[in-house]
Amino acid sequence: MNDIDEIVKGIYLKEPRAIGRAISIIEDGDQRAGALLKQINAKNIQESTILGITGPIGTGKSTIINQLIAHYRKQGNRVGIVAIDPSSPVSGGAFLGDRIRMMRHAMDKDVVVRSMATRGKQGGLCAAAAAAVRIMICSGCDPVIIETVGVGQAEIDVVRLADITILVLAPGVGDEIQMMKAGIIEIADIVVVNKAECPGADSLFMELENVLHQRNCTVCRVIAREAYGIEKLAVFIGVIDKERRKSGQFTNKRKQTRETEIIDYAIEMMRDELRRRLKEYPGNYTGDPRTIARKLIDDICIAELDTSKRNCPEVFL
Amino acid sequence: MDIQQCRGRILIGKPGLDGHDRGAKIIARSLRDDGFEVIYTGIRRTPEEIALTAIQEDVDVVGLSVLSGAHNELFPEVLKALHQAKGGDIPVIGGGIIPEEDIQHLKELGMYEIFTSGTPVQTILNTFREATEKYRQRKHKII
Ligand SMILES: Nc1nc2c(ncn2[C@@H]2O[C@H](COP(=O)(O)OP(=O)(O)O)[C@@H](O)[C@H]2O)c(=O)[nH]1
Numbered sequence: 412m413n414d415i416d417e418i419v420k421g422i423y424l425k426e427p428r429a430i431g432r433a434i435s436i437i438e439d440g441d442q443r444a445g446a447l448l449k450q451i452n453a454k455n456i457q458e459s460t461i462l463g464i465t466g467p468i469g470t471g472k473s474t475i476i477n478q479l480i481a482h483y484r485k486q487g488n489r490v491g492i493v494a495i496d497p498s499s500p501v502s503g504g505a506f507l508g509d510r511i512r513m514m515r516h517a518m519d520k521d522v523v524v525r526s527m528a529t530r531g532k533q534g535g536l537c538a539a540a541a542a543a544v545r546i547m548i549c550s551g552c553d554p555v556i557i558e559t560v561g562v563g564q565a566e567i568d569v570v571r572l573a574d575i576t577i578l579v580l581a582p583g584v585g586d587e588i589q590m591m592k593a594g595i596i597e598i599a600d601i602v603v604v605n606k607a608e609c610p611g612a613d614s615l616f617m618e619l620e621n622v623l624h625q626r627n628c629t630v631c632r633v634i635a636r637e638a639y640g641i642e643k644l645a646v647f648i649g650v651i652d653k654e655r656r657k658s659g660q661f662t663n664k665r666k667q668t669r670e671t672e673i674i675d676y677a678i679e680m681m682r683d684e685l686r687r688r689l690k691e692y693p694g695n696y697t698g699d700p701r702t703i704a705r706k707l708i709d710d711i712c713i714a715e716l717d718t719s720k721r722n723c724p725e726v727f728l
Numbered sequence: 729m730d731i732q733q734c735r736g737r738i739l740i741g742k743p744g745l746d747g748h749d750r751g752a753k754i755i756a757r758s759l760r761d762d763g764f765e766v767i768y769t770g771i772r773r774t775p776e777e778i779a780l781t782a783i784q785e786d787v788d789v790v791g792l793s794v795l796s797g798a799h800n801e802l803f804p805e806v807l808k809a810l811h812q813a814k815g816g817d818i819p820v821i822g823g824g825i826i827p828e829e830d831i832q833h834l835k836e837l838g839m840y841e842i843f844t845s846g847t848p849v850q851t852i853l854n855t856f857r858e859a860t861e862k863y864r865q866r867k868h869k870i871i
């Protein structure tokens with residue numbers, strides 16, 4: 412299972428090994444990543460919906476996803492899940508625990524779950540997660556659900572990949588004010604108050620309705636453990652999806668996401684080149700970092716101009 | 729921030745009926761602190777569930793913890809399930825309360841290594857590192 416053609420074929424044939432390996436190749440920045448990505452241009456990519464589920468640790472995101480999987484499976488859909496947890500900044504390791512809540516689907520080959528760690532990269536994570544999503548869509552998944560812990564910019568970036576973003580809060584878990592400050596509440600299309608049976612859920616619900624009523628954002632109550640409110644949540648998701656596809660908002664957002672993705676890739680590619688050039692830099696680059704950065708960029712642009720001059724002299728000379 | 733290379737991806741599985749996962753969790757945490765990405769299945773999983781999870785997550789090593797005494801059945805069953813799921817090449821490391829006389833036998837059946845409750849954590853970590861490195865060399869080889 413190493414030849415790229417074989418892996419690509421395997422993805423379309425829904426082979427778990429091929430899908431898993433393909434995602435690792437992208438995630439590890441393997442030299443074959445480019446060749447692989449080139450070949451997985453899903454025609455069905457526009458038809459599939461990408462859901463982003465975010466919120467503080469412990470609010471019940473994975474449990475909700477577990478229930479959503481059951482819902483979509485009942486409808487006959489194949490479902491993909493990319494569950495992202497933070498890497499430890501100290502060891503670089505990570506405990507990826509989302510899957511525990513979804514084990515009841517472990518024997519179902521039409522439920523594709525991949526746990527991912529942030530690995531300290533930002534744009535890079537976005538690229539790896541986006542590729543994982545695309546690979547899953549290629550293998551026939553619709554929807555694909557991305558779970559992230561909504562605390563940092565990296566997570567917001569990942570959620571931007573989603574067509575529809577669901578913020579999960581719960582009474583007494585995490586800091587709701589922090590959520591609002593972090594701006595996550597602003598990109599949410601649906602806010603879920605999970606653990607609705609617990610004390611404090613009603614006041615959290617009303618508070619959120621107050622904050623969100625001037626914006627077109629739905630708040631709903633869920634008890635994920637008992638699957639209460641899940642059907643309704645799925646209906647909300649379906650309505651938003653249908654509306655946006657009709658209005659063209661869906662396509663617009665996809666286009667924006669694509670632009671972001673391209674820029675992310677470009678920046679990642681540029682990073683190595685910049686590092687190389689900075690090492691060759693005369694002196695030990697003291698002084699204003701911004702000025703030096705500007706000069707680095709200018710140098711690259713000039714070098715670029717030089718090569719293009721060489722390539723088409725009649726235009727430039 | 730730089731792109732980090734992770735040391736490896738590990739699945740910690742608990743097959744069978746025993747519900748004691750303190751040991752499994754301690755190993756999971758130690759592996760994380762050693763730079764591994766660790767996926768945990770939770771307790772009471774079937775060998776097939778563990779095998780399919782290992783494949784989906786494309787892990788480099790599977791670690792199994794069995795405290796019920798059923799290791800002679802469960803470890804080989806996981807090996808078989810992995811094999812059937814086309815993941816027979818993934819190294820499997822076992823741990824638990826395992827008598828000396830079972831260890832050799834289990835290794836002959838294809839277990840990469842077996843640890844008992846007395847094994848120092850560092851020895852376990854070193855073995856996971858070694859198994860990961862060996863597997864990754866094969867895994868990333870371009871044919
Ligand atoms: N009381 C209550 N607990 C829940 C509910 N949904 C999930 N939980 C629990 O909340 C904890 C965290 O759930 P998890 O899905 O892992 O949260 P995540 O970190 O957001 O993915 C677990 O112990 C769940 O059993 C619920 O509706 N009510």
Ligand SMILES: [Mg+2]
Pocket residue numbers: 472473474508509558
């Ligand atoms: Mg979770």
